[in-house]
Amino acid sequence: xxxPEKLMIDGKRLDGRGPNELRPIKFKAGVLKRADGSCYxxxxxxxVMAAVYGPxxxxxxxxxxxxxxxxxxRYNMAAFSVEERKRPGPDRRSIEISKVSREALESVVLxxxxxxxxxxxxxxxxxxxxxxxxxxxxxxxxxxxxxxIPMRCLVSACSVGKIDGEVVLDLxxxxxxxxQADLPVAVNQFGEVTLCQMDGHLTxxxxxxxxxxxxxxxxxxxxxxxxxxxxxxxTMVAQPAEEE
Ligand code: UDP
Numbered sequence: 001x002x003x004p005e006k007l008m009i010d011g012k013r014l015d016g017r018g019p020n021e022l023r024p025i026k027f028k029a030g031v032l033k034r035a036d037g038s039c040y041x042x043x044x045x046x047x048v049m050a051a052v053y054g055p056x057x058x059x060x061x062x063x064x065x066x067x068x069x070x071x072x073x074r075y076n077m078a079a080f081s082v083e084e085r086k087r088p089g090p091d092r093r094s095i096e097i098s099k100v101s102r103e104a105l106e107s108v109v110l111x112x113x114x115x116x117x118x119x120x121x122x123x124x125x126x127x128x129x130x131x132x133x134x135x136x137x138x139x140x141x142x143x144x145x146x147x148x149i150p151m152r153c154l155v156s157a158c159s160v161g162k163i164d165g166e167v168v169l170d171l172x173x174x175x176x177x178x179x180q181a182d183l184p185v186a187v188n189q190f191g192e193v194t195l196c197q198m199d200g201h202l203t204x205x206x207x208x209x210x211x212x213x214x215x216x217x218x219x220x221x222x223x224x225x226x227x228x229x230x231x232x233x234x235t236m237v238a239q240p241a242e243e244e
Contacts, residue, residue: 003178007163013175019168022158022217027139027228029146037147039228041139044172045129047081050139052147055117069114073102075136077125097133104137104157104186104195110150119149130176131159134184137195142225146232153189154225158217160185160210162202167210169217183207185214189222 007014017023023044032038035051042048058064075097077086090098101123109119121143123136134157141155161171163179176182181200187193193211202210 001174004174007175007178008166008168013163013168013172015172017168019166020213020216022170022220023172025221025224027142027224029142029228029232035143035147037143037145037149039139039142039146041135041142043131043135043138044170045127046125046132046135047127048132048135048139049124049126050136050143051122051124052119052140052143052149053122054119054147054149055114056120058116058118063118064116067115068111069109069117069119071102071106071109071111071119071121073098073105073121073123073140075101075123075125075133077128077132081125081128097136100195100197101133101137101140105140105144105155107192107194108141108152108155108188109144110152113150119144119147128173130171130173130182131184134158134186134195137186138221138225142228145225145229154222155186155188155194156218156221156225157184157186157195158214158221159183160214160217162200162206162210167202167206167213169213181206181210183210183214185211185218187215187218191215 026042028040031040037052039050055069075094079086079088121140125132137157160169160183161179162181163175181202183198186195
């Protein structure tokens with residue numbers, strides 16, 4: 001899309017949302033048979049799969065930590081996920097996103113329970129429409145819970161930014177491309193911020209407003225994440241035991 005003249009018209013964004021609205025979001029927990037835990041997430045135009053393995057033995061062994069588990073996170077964008085084919089394999093961007101996403105999640109994993117082991121998180125971006133790192137963190141958090149990894153709580157994430165001089169929640173691709181700022185944020189249930197990056201410029205006042213908006217967005221995401229887990233495990237609990 002060429003640069004639109006305006007990104008907001010009469011208080012509405014080009015996709016019809018108000019400044020405070022998230023895109024449509026759909027979580028599905030436990031979709032992969034061969035992973036210990038998994039989650040598929042549609043977040044606006046983003047389509048994301050997260051798979052979790054572990055706790056399992058660390059290879060290579062010199063990476064083992066004798067007192068706690070290590071958490072590993074691999075973010076990968078499929079070649080077909082973006083408009084201009086993405087060259088397969090890791091690059092600077094995916095290595096950075098893997099690092100910050102791991103840090104956003106590892107503070108809630110009870111690593112001390114599993115010395116010498118690893119919890120491996122794989123996030124595959126199947127379709128990208130801005131906000132893939134926050135989508136990945138939301139899906140990974142549900143996949144960790146689905147895998148039964150002991151955690152203090154879930155982590156939720158969303159981005160906030162500035163378009164046409166206004167602070168808005170959850171930027172889509174055009175808003176990310178042509179807007180003035182983009183701020184991905186992750187928050188755990190205790191209100192601790194575990195990810196906060198920023199592209200572009202915000203005044204101190206705008207930054208405060210943006211952070212409050214992102215925290216509110218994360219609260220909504222947290223409810224959806226819980227709902228996805230209830231949908232899977234609620235149904236399972238309600239099923240009668242099979243007769244021998
Ligand atoms: N993008 C792309 N090609 C790339 C990397 C990114 O088309 O190689 C697009 C993709 O839609 C992505 C968006 O640019 O979601 C914004 O990327 P950014 O690096 O800001 O990360 P994100 O917002 O996805 O976490």
